Amino acid sequence: MKEEIYSKNTAKSVAPANLENYEKAASSFTWKQARSYVDWFNGGKINAAYNAVDRHTQTWRKNKVALYWEDEAGNDKKFTFEELSLLSNKVANILKDFGVERGDRVFLFLPRIPELYFSFLGILKIGAIAGTLFSAFQEQALADRLENSGAKVLITTKELKPRVDAIRKKLPDLVHVLVVDDEYFTKSLERASDTLRIAHMDPDDYAFMLYTSGTTGKPKGVVHSHRAILQEHMTAYWVLDLRDDDTYWCTADPGWVTGIAYEILGSWSNGVAAIVYAGRFNPDRWYKLLDKYNVTVWYTAPTAIRMLMAPGNELVKKHNLSHLRHLCSVGEPLNPEAIKWGIKVFGLAFHDTWWQTETGAICIANYPCMDIKIGSMGKPIPGLTAAIVDDEGHVVGTNQEGNIALKPKWPSLMRTIWRRPIKYKSYFMNGWYITGDRGMVDKDGYFWFIGRADDVIKTSGERVGPFEVESALVEHPSVVEAGVIGKPDPMRGEIIKAFVVLEASQKSKVKSQKFADALKEELAMYVKKHLAGHAYPREIEFIDKLPKTRSGKIMRRILKAKEMGLPVGDTSTLEEF
Numbered sequence: 188m189k190e191e192i193y194s195k196n197t198a199k200s201v202a203p204a205n206l207e208n209y210e211k212a213a214s215s216f217t218w219k220q221a222r223s224y225v226d227w228f229n230g231g232k233i234n235a236a237y238n239a240v241d242r243h244t245q246t247w248r249k250n251k252v253a254l255y256w257e258d259e260a261g262n263d264k265k266f267t268f269e270e271l272s273l274l275s276n277k278v279a280n281i282l283k284d285f286g287v288e289r290g291d292r293v294f295l296f297l298p299r300i301p302e303l304y305f306s307f308l309g310i311l312k313i314g315a316i317a318g319t320l321f322s323a324f325q326e327q328a329l330a331d332r333l334e335n336s337g338a339k340v341l342i343t344t345k346e347l348k349p350r351v352d353a354i355r356k357k358l359p360d361l362v363h364v365l366v367v368d369d370e371y372f373t374k375s376l377e378r379a380s381d382t383l384r385i386a387h388m389d390p391d392d393y394a395f396m397l398y399t400s401g402t403t404g405k406p407k408g409v410v411h412s413h414r415a416i417l418q419e420h421m422t423a424y425w426v427l428d429l430r431d432d433d434t435y436w437c438t439a440d441p442g443w444v445t446g447i448a449y450e451i452l453g454s455w456s457n458g459v460a461a462i463v464y465a466g467r468f469n470p471d472r473w474y475k476l477l478d479k480y481n482v483t484v485w486y487t488a489p490t491a492i493r494m495l496m497a498p499g500n501e502l503v504k505k506h507n508l509s510h511l512r513h514l515c516s517v518g519e520p521l522n523p524e525a526i527k528w529g530i531k532v533f534g535l536a537f538h539d540t541w542w543q544t545e546t547g548a549i550c551i552a553n554y555p556c557m558d559i560k561i562g563s564m565g566k567p568i569p570g571l572t573a574a575i576v577d578d579e580g581h582v583v584g585t586n587q588e589g590n591i592a593l594k595p596k597w598p599s600l601m602r603t604i605w606r607r608p609i610k611y612k613s614y615f616m617n618g619w620y621i622t623g624d625r626g627m628v629d630k631d632g633y634f635w636f637i638g639r640a641d642d643v644i645k646t647s648g649e650r651v652g653p654f655e656v657e658s659a660l661v662e663h664p665s666v667v668e669a670g671v672i673g674k675p676d677p678m679r680g681e682i683i684k685a686f687v688v689l690e691a692s693q694k695s696k697v698k699s700q701k702f703a704d705a706l707k708e709e710l711a712m713y714v715k716k717h718l719a720g721h722a723y724p725r726e727i728e729f730i731d732k733l734p735k736t737r738s739g740k741i742m743r744r745i746l747k748a749k750e751m752g753l754p755v756g757d758t759s760t761l762e763e764f
């Protein structure tokens with residue numbers, strides 16, 4: 188394979204990168220050094236929210252704008268670090284009045300409105316555990332997460348609240364639902380005191396949790412501690428290369444770990460001004476935002492980049508994007524075409540970053556100070572060892588495929604899987620954390636992504652568990668069984684495809700193409716309505732029988748191989764198919 192290099196010297200010359208010499212840092216940095224980049228309370232205590240926002244109010248950044256917010260209709264607002272500090276204190280005091288204590292779970296079911304950001308900070312400030320939920324979630328997805336977490340308080344909007352009301356019976360632990368756009372909450376916020384004694388936390392105390400999907404079972408609650416701020420801060424500094432004069436845009440939603448680590452914690456901890464756009468994706472609007480706010484650093488995802496490529500380059504030229512200086516990407520493989528397109532239209536290469544909900548912060552990345560091998564994810568961050576290991580946890584040689592593994596511990600490694608300690612343990616083998624991704628490392632130490640080792644689906648960068656979608660489908664009266672896979676898609680990386688075994692009376696009816704099409708549409712809508720707006724099957728195929736092991740487990744890998752016209756591999760454990 189011919190290697191294509193994007194030389195670091197091609198990059199726009201600005202002041203030297205925050206990380207000037209990768210090799211030097213990689214060989215000498217220890218996490219002890221990171222301690223001086225964040226603020227501590229007496230006795231080794233810490234609070235991630237204090238580090239993100241409040242500490243800046245003791246400095247010249249007090250009146251610096253931290254958040255430029257804009258919605259789809261063009262309404263905009265801005266908040267200084269001090270304003271975010273005071274508003275989050277108010278939310279903290281409201282929660283305290285409701286009896287929220289350290290360790291209680293407070294969940295946020297909100298669109299990307301300012302309340303989401305300062306409420307998140309407020310929750311951490313009193314030592315409670317914040318949980319975020321995509322506003323696209325429907326009843327089933329909400330019930331699974333709120334039930335398992337035992338959330339005591341939920342913060343939402345008038346528009347989203349009915350979905351919570353519908354499942355309230357299933358949530359005995361949920362004592363209060365706060366609605367940010369009703370009169371009660373707005374009055375409470377007005378009246379609440381804006382002074383607060385921020386909780387001094389042990390670094391290992393839990394700060395936030397996120398539900399994410401695996402191959403089997405319901406989504407699991409990945410729990411992160413206050414200590415994670417160390418790595419969130421350092422990676423925002425080294426990899427995103429954030430500076431005080433930057434305007435930074437991370438396009439992720441805080442329902443996803445990227446939106447927490449690099450839109451709230453690590454980015455603000457570096458004192459950067461961030462923008463949040465609360466609207467849907469739209470290429471022209473995105474360029475307008477980059478232009479209007481003079482965005483300098485932009486962190487986005489491959490599907491978004493491909494969707495920007497689609498309308499062609501004329502659209503880009505209509506906007507002044509000359510202030511962009513550094514581009515990064517996360518969430519799914521960053522294809523070489525996307526990087527090359529970025530070089531062509533922005534004069535800059537997207538820098539790929541690899542990490543997971545469980546790793547809590549960027550782990551493998553391309554740095555401004557390092558040449559990019561186009562198609563590679565880059566190298567492990569200073570202070571972290573990554574390797575490729577075989578299925579027994581032994582390191583394999585260069586250029587050999589295996590499991591991408593990381594050496595524990597690093598500061599932002601998840602602390603537990605909520606109420607599932609055995610699941611947590613299952614991530615570790617022979618002294619390594621096994622990521623579930625397959626990859627390779629070359630002779631120069633660059634990591635290359637190959638694919639998932641399991642059936643987890645990545646669609647538009649979102650992680651979807653096939654089991655959740657299968658469970659939603661079989662709730663429909665026409666469906667007996669369903670097998671769900673990720674089908675490669677040039678735009679979205681993968682799309683969700685469902686193979687469905689119909690109930691006997693429906694089987695003959697679907698011989699009519701019209702009936703079959705209508706039923707497929709109905710099933711897709713059914714999942715959309717019950718599970719989540721983004722986790723529904725875009726393709727459905729009716730099938731007589733699903734391939735299963737003799738013990739009855741659906742063999743998704745066989746469905747996938749058949750879909751892609753590949754050999755089905757070892758079928759010796761299969762029941763007849």
Ligand code: WTA
Pocket residue numbers: 399444445516517518519520521539540541542543544545564622623624636638639645648649650
């Ligand atoms: C995939 C949180 C290729 C991978 C950020 C990983 C990537 C999963 C990359 C985590 C990348 C993430 N290149 N694949 N740069 N970054 N992934 O927890 O399979 O939603 O295990 O992401 O996304 O998904 P999560």
